[in-house]
Amino acid sequence: MAGTVGILMCQVLEEEISHLLLKDPEIKKISVVRSEFSSGVEECLQNKGKLSVLSGIDDFQPETGEGLEVLLDAQHVGLHMDKKLLQDSVLSKVRIMEKHCGVVLLGYGLCGNSLDKLDELLKDISIPVLMPTNDDGSTIDDCVCLVLGGTKYYMEEVRKMTGTWFSTPGWYKYWETLLLKELGAPDIKTVKWIFDKVGYKRVLTINTHISDEEKLQRDSNDFAQKFDFCSEQREGSLELILRALQKAKRIAAVVSNSNLSKKIVLGGNSVDENTMLKQLIEHVVEGDEDEAKDLAQNCLDNGTSAWTIIQDGLIPAMKIVSEKYDKKEYYLPQMLLSADAFYNAFSIVKPLLKSGEGTGKGTIVIGVVEGDIHDIGKNLVKTVIEASGYECIDMGRDVMIEDYIAKVKEVKPDYLMLSTLMTPTMANMRRVIEGLVEEGIRDTVKVVLGGGPVSMDFAKKIGADNYCDNEKETLKWLNSFQTA
Numbered sequence: 001m002a003g004t005v006g007i008l009m010c011q012v013l014e015e016e017i018s019h020l021l022l023k024d025p026e027i028k029k030i031s032v033v034r035s036e037f038s039s040g041v042e043e044c045l046q047n048k049g050k051l052s053v054l055s056g057i058d059d060f061q062p063e064t065g066e067g068l069e070v071l072l073d074a075q076h077v078g079l080h081m082d083k084k085l086l087q088d089s090v091l092s093k094v095r096i097m098e099k100h101c102g103v104v105l106l107g108y109g110l111c112g113n114s115l116d117k118l119d120e121l122l123k124d125i126s127i128p129v130l131m132p133t134n135d136d137g138s139t140i141d142d143c144v145c146l147v148l149g150g151t152k153y154y155m156e157e158v159r160k161m162t163g164t165w166f167s168t169p170g171w172y173k174y175w176e177t178l179l180l181k182e183l184g185a186p187d188i189k190t191v192k193w194i195f196d197k198v199g200y201k202r203v204l205t206i207n208t209h210i211s212d213e214e215k216l217q218r219d220s221n222d223f224a225q226k227f228d229f230c231s232e233q234r235e236g237s238l239e240l241i242l243r244a245l246q247k248a249k250r251i252a253a254v255v256s257n258s259n260l261s262k263k264i265v266l267g268g269n270s271v272d273e274n275t276m277l278k279q280l281i282e283h284v285v286e287g288d289e290d291e292a293k294d295l296a297q298n299c300l301d302n303g304t305s306a307w308t309i310i311q312d313g314l315i316p317a318m319k320i321v322s323e324k325y326d327k328k329e330y331y332l333p334q335m336l337l338s339a340d341a342f343y344n345a346f347s348i349v350k351p352l353l354k355s356g357e358g359t360g361k362g363t364i365v366i367g368v369v370e371g372d373i374h375d376i377g378k379n380l381v382k383t384v385i386e387a388s389g390y391e392c393i394d395m396g397r398d399v400m401i402e403d404y405i406a407k408v409k410e411v412k413p414d415y416l417m418l419s420t421l422m423t424p425t426m427a428n429m430r431r432v433i434e435g436l437v438e439e440g441i442r443d444t445v446k447v448v449l450g451g452g453p454v455s456m457d458f459a460k461k462i463g464a465d466n467y468c469d470n471e472k473e474t475l476k477w478l479n480s481f482q483t484a
C-alpha cells in the first residue's frame with residue numbers, strides 16, 4: 001500500500017491517534033509539522049523509528065516507492081472554545097494539506113456543528129476529506145463520543161448522570177489549558193464554582209487502555225478530588241478512529257496508484273437618575289452583585305420607575321456584557337458574574353412590574369433540552385427577554401421532554417424556547433415538538449430554537465416556528481409580534 005494520508009487533528013486526540021499510527025505496520029513514516037501544539041504528539045510518536053519532524057508543511061517530501069505515509073498536523077485544543085476559529089483553521093489547513101496528500105482525515109467530530117458543512121465549504125477541493133462516523137454513517141459529534149464508541153453511548157452515560165465531566169488521557173492533559181486559560185477562569189476555585197453552578201457531580205474516565213493505567217487512575221482521582229466529584233471509569237474504544245483511518249488509507253492508496261461599548265444612551269432621565277443608572281450599569285458589567293442590588297433599590301427610592309431601571313440600566317448593562325464577550329474582552333466567568341449581578345438587581349424591580357408598563361408582552365417557557373447542561377446562552381437570552389417585559393418560566397437545564405409538554409399544558413405560554421449546545425441532544429428538540437403534536441397542542445404555542453449547533457434549516461425540518469442566533473435576534477423576533 002502506498003500514498004499519503006494527511007491527518008489534521010485536535011491535540012486532545014494525540015494519544016489515541018499516535019497509538020493507532022504506531023501499531024499500523026503499513027504506515028512507514030509519520031511526518032509531524034512542528035508547531036506550538038505538536039510537542040505532545042511528537043512525544044507520543046518518538047522512539048519507534050517512524051517519526052520525522054518538519055519545520056513547516058512545505059518541507060514535506062514524500063518518499064517515493066512503496067509504503068504509506070502520514071503527514072500530521074496537530075491543532076490547538078483551545079479551538080474547542082470558538083466555532084468560527086475552529087472552522088476557519090480546519091478549512092485553511094486542509095487547503096494547505098491538499099497539495100501534499102491524497103486524502104485528509106480529520107481528527108475531529110462535528111464539535112457543536114462547527115464542522116458540519118465541510119462538504120459545501122470544501123467543494124472546490126480536489127481530494128476527499130474524511131471525518132470519523134458512528135455505526136449508522138452519521139458524523140461523530142465530538143472527541144468524547146468518538147472514544148466512547150458512538151453518540152448513543154454518550155447519551156447512555158448522560159442519562160445515568162447528567163452532571164458528568166468526560167475525560168480521556170488527552171482531556172487530563174489539556175483540561176487546565178481549556179478550563180483555566182481558554183475559559184478565562186483565574187483559578188481552580190473559579191472552575192469549581194462553574195462546575196458547581198451547572199451541577200457536575202462525576203468525572204467519567206473513558207479508558208481505551210492506550211496509556212499508563214496507573215497514571216490514568218491517579219489523574220482521575222486528582223481531578224475528582226479537586227472538584228468534589230465521584231470518579232468512575234468506563235471502557236472506551238478506538239474502533240471508530242481505526243475505521244476512519246483504514247478508509248483514509250484505502251483512498252490514499254487508490255489516489256497514489258492512479259497517479260493522480262459602547263456608548264451608553266440614556267433616555268431623558270434627570271442627571272442624578274442618569275448618574276445612578278450609569279453606576280448600576282457599571283456594577284452589573286463588573287459583576288458586583290451587592291452593589292447592583294443596592295443601586296437598583298436606591299434608584300427606586302429616588303423615584304425612578306422599575307421600567308426605567310430595566311430599560312436604561314439593566315438592558316444596556318447586559319448589552320455591554322454580551323459585546324465584551326463577543327470581542328473576547330470577557331470570558332465566561334465574568335459573564336456569569338454579570339448575570340448574577342443582573343438578577344440581584346432585577347429581583348428588586350421585578351415584583352413592581354407585575355401589571356405595570358412594559359409588561360404583559362407574553363409568557364415564555366424556556367429551557368435546555370434533556371441531556372445537555374450548558375445553560376449560559378439560555379440564561380443570557382432569558383435575562384434579556386425577561387428584562388424586556390416578557391414573563392419567563394425557566395425550566396432550567398436537562399429538561400425532560402414530558403416536563404416541557406406538561407408545562408405547556410399547564411401555563412399555556414405564548415412561546416416555547418428550546419436551547420442546546422450539543423449535537424447529540426438536538427434530537428430531543430424534535431421530540432418535544434412531536435410531543436406537542438401528539439397532545440394536540442402544537443398550534444397553541446410558537447416554538448423557537450437556539451444554541452450553537454442549531455440552524456434555521458434544522459428548525460424548519462423539525463417543525464419549529466423559528467431559530468434565533470442570539471439574544472438580540474430573539475428579542476427582535478418576539479417584539480415583531482407586539483406591533484403585528
Ligand code: B12
Pocket residue numbers: 079080081082083110111112113114141142144158162163164165166167171194195197198332371372373374375376377378380381417418419420421422423424448449450451452453467468469470471474
Ligand atoms: C462554556 C462551555 C462549557 C461549560 C458549560 C458551563 C455552563 N454553565 O453552561 C463547561 C466547561 C462546564 C462545559 C462542559 C462540557 N462541554 Co462544553 N462548551 C462550552 C463552550 C466553550 C461555550 C458555550 C457557551 O456558554 N457560550 C457562551 C454563550 C453566551 O453562547 P451560546 O451558548 O452559544 O448562546 C448564544 C446562542 O447560541 C443563543 N442561544 C442559546 N440558547 C438559546 C435558546 C434559544 C431559545 C434562543 C432563541 C437562542 C439561544 O443565544 C445565546 C446568547 O447569544 C462551547 C463551545 C462554543 N463556543 O459553543 C463548548 C461545547 C458546547 N462543549 C462541548 C463539550 C464536548 C463539553 C463536554 C462534553 C466536555 C467534557 N469533557 O465533558 C461537557 C458537557 C458534559 C455534559 N454532561 O453536558 C462541545 C459540544 C460538542 C457536541 N457534542 O455537540 C462544545 C461545542 C465545544 C466543541 N467545540 O466541541 N462546556
